[in-house]
Amino acid sequence: MLKAAIIGASGYTGAELAGLIHGHPHLELAGLYVSEGSQDAHKPFASLHPRWRGVIEAPLLPLDDEALSRIHTEADLVLLATAHEVSHDLAPGFLAKGLPVFDLSGAFRVPGEGFYDKFYGFAHQHAGWLADAAYGLAEWNQDAIKAAKLIAVPGCYPTASLSALKPLQTAGLIADGNRPIISAVSGVSGAGRKASMNNSFCEVSLKPYGVFNHRHQPEISHHLGTQVVFQPHLGNFIRGILATVYVQLKDGVTDEQIAAAYHQAYDGQKIVRLAGQWPQINDVAGTPFCDLHWSRDGNQLIVVSAIDNLLKGAASQAIQCINIHQGFSPLAGLVKE
Ligand SMILES: NC(=O)C1=CN([C@@H]2O[C@H](COP(=O)(O)OP(=O)(O)OC[C@H]3O[C@@H](n4cnc5c(N)ncnc54)[C@H](OP(=O)(O)O)[C@@H]3O)[C@@H](O)[C@H]2O)C=CC1
Ligand SMILES: CC(=O)N[C@@H](CCC(=O)OP(=O)(O)O)C(=O)O
Structure with a gap:
């Protein structure tokens, strides 16, 4: 031991x-x-x-x-x-x-x-x-x-975001010059245990914060190898992060290439689950998993990633x-x- x-x-x-x-x-x-x-x-x-x-x-x-x-x-x-x-x-x-x-x-x-x-x-x-x-x-x-x-x-938002984006970046599927957009909501435990007005029970609603200046934007961009737009939100729940990621694909990228990118990255990696349905926080809260799912419309791809901020995050x-x-x-x- x-x-x-x-x-x-x-x-x-x-x-x-x-x-x-x-x-x-x-x-x-x-x-x-x-x-x-x-x-x-x-x-x-x-x-x-x-x-x-x-x-x-x-x-x-x-x-x-x-x-x-x-x-x-x-x-x-x-x-x-x-x-x-x-x-x-x-x-x-x-x-x-x-x-x-x-x-x-x-x-x-x-x-x-x-x-x-x-x-x-x-x-x-x-x-x-x-x-x-x-x-x-x-x-x-x-x-x-x-x-x-x-x-x-890694930070909690970077874990959720990079888990969604790295397979696409590694496979070279993201359109040249595209800055993927990450819109993510975190539970209040992300702010730690110390009391503050921002995370007191009566004050918390659902709102954006850290617009264009959150420290996780450069952390995600650095470890992805390309710039992203990152927008965090504080939600009125205790634990979990749901990140919705918007990506422009290169012309001609097929459904099979997208699926192959995710399977190559995560088959055999049991903590990241290719969920086969849209992830939700209830499915990952209290667990070490990261759930991912995606859908595309033409060159526009949406990937959703869910983790427990205190665990996988x-x-x-x-x-x-x-x-x-x-x-x-x-x-x-x-x-x-
Ligand atoms: N909460 C989250 O979802 C995530 C947090 N993180 C990071 O993890 C770290 C911890 O976060 P979190 O657990 O939320 O923080 P908390 O505020 O809940 O806990 C901080 C802990 O550090 C102790 N502490 C403070 N000062 C010192 C010191 N000088 N020496 C030893 N212990 C000290 C505190 O106890 P006391 O003050 O009584 O000494 C407390 O036990 C932070 O850097 C945070 O950014 C990363 C990913 C996710
Ligand atoms: C809801 C909330 O306040 N979340 C924290 C992120 C916590 C985290 O991931 O941690 P690191 O500070 O270790 O990067 C924030 O936005 O600052």
């Missing part, structure tokens, strides 16, 4: 990680951590996430110096379910001790001069790790994930990355084979 420490374990993605690691055949929990000054330090994890009452008994521990040296000596790998700046500051210390790091934040996802200043509001201090990090889009980047010490698990994709990195079965701890 490999020992996995989770930093940020009281948050939404951290709690999902705790549950997945608890149930994983080759992993065990090596500490659930919150910030040194956290108001939740020393509380039982299950008092914040009662669905784990009687199952995960561990307390939330403050990430102080003693905790850091305990992780350095006792853990085999570290999961960061922390804000971007926190991951940016913590990851190099664990990596220097030889611990592989699986980071759920955006801190190591997109190399490029000035990117973090512009889209994240801080200057990146670890260009070497940023360049060496593997982008953890599990179905697409297995060799890099296997070889890397630092795995940058974060925690279960991190487990996919660990499975790849460690040579475990790809579905270990996720789907009973």
Whole structure:
């Protein structure tokens, strides 16, 4: 059994990680951590996430110096379910001790001069790790994930969007100069557990945000290899993302070529399901799956992608990355084979 420490374990993605690691055949929990000054330090994890009452008994521990040296000596790998700046500051210390790091934040996802200043509001201090990090889009980047010490698990919208678009891009079916349009709706858990007016129960409706300035637009464009238009919306449900993607196809692309692109990408990859019907959030919420379906009218293609933002969009994709990195079965701890 490999020992996995989770930093940020009281948050939404951290709690999902705790549950997945608890149930994983080759992993065990090596500490659930919150910030040194956290108001939740020393509380039982299950008092914040009662669905784990009687199952995960561990307390939330403050990430102080003693905790850091305990992780350095006792853990085999570290999961960061922390804000971007926190991951940016913590990851190099664990990596220097030889611990592989699986980071759920955006801190190591997109190399490029000035990117973090512009889209994240801080200057990146670890260009070497940023360049060496593997982008953890599990179905697409297995060799890099296997070889890397630092795995940058993709954002939730990028996971839904890239899963839909990469087969078309790889097969060369997208019309030259076309910028695919992604219109996506996320549940409120995408914003994390911390309370704010924007995600309070009475305020949430269905509305667009981040118009032409969301940080996932450059993340998707960079990892697709072509520019996209990306428009996120906040919906009044707890978890899940539904992304509707509009693509102009090259002249002459056939139905068979489209189907072949998706089957070539995902046949044998059990987490991405070619659904055969329009995906809906209820079918993927609480699961590690990404459901895809498409239809075309002439050169216009519409692809719909649905995931759980906390799972395929974060925690279960991190487990996919660990499975790849460690040579475990790809579905270990996720789907009973
Ligand atoms: N929510 C989602 O759908 C997705 C989130 N992500 C990314 O994953 C990361 C975590 O997101 P999410 O779970 O939603 O966030 P939450 O806000 O729900 O949780 C953040 C966690 O980090 C802890 N924390 C804060 N500061 C520190 C610190 N200095 N040291 C150690 N722990 C700290 C918090 O506890 P405390 O403050 O008490 O210390 C809490 O446990 C973020 O980078 C987010 O962008 C990625 C994909 C999807
Ligand atoms: C609904 C909501 O607020 N969603 C978040 C995306 C969460 C996510 O994917 O995470 P990263 O921050 O790790 O990229 C947002 O739009 O900022």
